[in-house]
Amino acid sequence: MTQRDTNSDIATQVRALLVESPDDALPMTYQQVAQALGLAPPRTIQRVAQALEQLMAEDVAAGRPMIAALVVSRRGDDLPATGFFERAVALGRFPADTCQHKALYIAEREQALRDRC
Template identity: 40%
Template structure:
């Protein structure tokens, strides 16, 4: 997926995720799109940005901040594409739904909450 996001939106995404991390709460895809005021196609842009951020975090040996973004549904998990991308990054191995995904996600969120992200990512 090609990343097409303005520097302003990218920095706003990083800031929103950092704020969520500090407050120890999760964001829904919809709320993040609204907060960032992403232009159409907003979900495609957000997905590409979150995947790019996950790649940067993985390369830096950091927890995946994109784990803080979840679906509105009852599962309270990210969409299956998140788990598929985490698998490609070598971070997750399993089905993108079910107890293994939920357990891994909960552990990754805890890692994000406890990690101090220092270096700004471009």
């Protein structure tokens, strides 16, 4: 993939990757997504994050579970990066109360796994 690929192109490819991946390969890390798409530096993780934010907006607008919930940080806590939660709040999917975020994320991830299409 080249630097010229647009966020929409990358978002389309990320959605296809997450839909087509077997359940036992999910969730994926941001780095795994970048590698699977063949993204070349610089800013590979940033481009994946931007694509995921686009997918989140599309899914919320369509009333679907956020497929972006199937991508997590490599920190080891099996959660997405902070930007996921900030965007979910901005989109009205999650409340501002961060105490609820982990449980809501787990429910969102499970629903996204079940409803992939």
